[in-house]
Amino acid sequence: MKFGVVVFPGSNCDQDLVDAISVGMGQECIKLWHKDHDLQGCDFILLPGGFSYGDYLRSGAISRFSPIMQEVVQHANKGGYVMGICNGFQILTEAGLLPGALLRNANQKFICDNVYIKPATTNLLPTRLLDMDKAYKIPVAHGEGRYHADKETLKRLEDNEQIMFKYSSNVADTHEIYNINGSLLNIAGVSNEQKNVFGMMPHPERAVDPELGNTDGRAIFESILNLVNA
Template sequence: MSATFGVIVFPGSNCDHDAYHALAHVMNAKAKFLWHKDTDLSGIDFLLIPGGFSYGDYLRSGAIARFSPVMQEVTQFALSGGPVLGICNGFQILLEAGLLPGAMLHNENLRFICKQVHLRCESTDTMFTRSLESGQVIQVPVAHGEGNYFTDEDTLKKLRDNDQIIFRYSDAKGKVSEEANINGSIDNIAGICNKERNVMGMMPHPERAVEKQLGSDDGKLIFESILNELAVA
């Protein structure tokens, strides 16, 4: 039996249909939308929290969505080992919910950034990245105003020591540098996972990079990895 993906929809989400399209129409996976008031996750094998501007990003990005009824269930799902991927605003929501460490600040240049970027895969030891190679560079788009990842030095050390930094911003050749750091994120961090490795958040949008006509299909590698892992689970 194929795995079922749940794509959570909040008021203000605008990447939910992109995520659904990538999963259902490109990757041929079984997917369904989950409204933010839903509290029944039965039959769901994987949760995807998409990007957008949940609740208009009032207060802070993800701060209000964190209190939606569905998030109690998401937290229980994650704590019981269920796989969760948060993309852009979804990453911000996971941070606000305490399922991932750290916080998001406004981009260093205080401007909204929307463009293709390069990411270097730092770890293949997750269900999200086993189809990639360590050090492999992929190209995916970003679209955010608050993507400047920050955490304290102690937490950063733990992220490094526990191999929880999954993606860093780099150039096309994989060089991680200040010039490649598009938003000022500490240590060029573009994506991290939790210590248990079943929850990942990333600011770039792999769901918008699954068709070459749109500039890149490198995002398929992430979804292929997830599908392969779920097939043998």
Template sequence: MKFGVVVFPGSNCDEDMVYVLKNILGQQVVKLWHKDHNLQGVDMIVLPGGFSYGDYLRSGAIAKFSPIMNEVTEFAKKGGYVLGVCNGFQILCEAQLLPGTLIHNTSHRFICKNQFIVADNNVSPINASIPLDRVLNIPIAHGEGCYYADVETIKEIEDNAQVLFRYCNPEGHITEDANPNGSVNNIAGVTNIHRNVFGMMPHPERAADEELGNTDGRLIFESLLNHMMANV
């Protein structure tokens, strides 16, 4: 598979993502600059974490106007796979490729720590291979990670099984105390209705190398790859 990792001014997790996709998972990877129009024939686009355009106005609000986002939008409309992590998730919501938005953490503090999450279902490529009773320990690092949507939208994504992951405690229980940022219903990630665009606040690329003592994030990438390769 060929992955394209988009680099915006202010991206700072692009090298982490490239390293995991290329060195850990053995995939072909190219970097796509935010002004590019050529997607170089990639099979999947990844929008990494960071602080695109300094998070001015609000996270992702300026990045959605980058030239490459026109290509990302068309790619997604044609069924292409797109993953946004942290700032990438924020950008996808701002570009309306995913429902809802990300607002300031209820604590009004930047949070950087390991966080437990659990797959909500197995109906999307990104969580299809993850046992529902498997608790994943994935780092988070954000100041605007509180997932929010109006009541109607929340009901719609819940009914359509568009929630990918939820924040939980070490035992896998979804509780208020296990919610690090105040996200509605402990939502840590969502997909679009067609299940080809994915967004999540936790950083799976930071938990994919054995040298770090945690490879839970690799399960998320492997779930995606298993689905993609099965449908080549």
């Protein structure tokens, strides 16, 4: 399994992802420049967090037109795996690879904190090995993470088990905030209908190395690797 991390102008979590995949998970991982037209044989494409093109229009709205996104869209349409984290999630919604949109946080503030999420299903690649009763502590850092979609789309997401994660309380702390940004249905991540494209706002790559004091993110990558490499 060869992973590729797309780097856009303004990406600032690309190296975090490369380190998490290559050092933390022991997998081959390379960087792909946004002007490239070649995915270099990568099987799994990752779009990292950051502020691509400065987020001067809408988050992800300009990156959606980067040359490499033509290749990413084709890769996804052929059934290839793609996952966007934070700004990467925003890019995937702008590109039409994922349903819905990410709006300004309900409190109109940038949120940088550890939050808790729970898998909403175990029928998606990143969640298949996860415990649906466990609250996973994963960092967030975003100003536009409020998931929004119309009622029909939300119903399809629920009926088709496309909701990947929901914001949750820490089961050990009843005072933990359940919904940190106002997302509808507490949604923290979704998949496409074909279930090969995934997006999530929290940063699992920041919870892989034990030196960071939290390894809950490893379970998400382990779930991907266990089933993809099987």
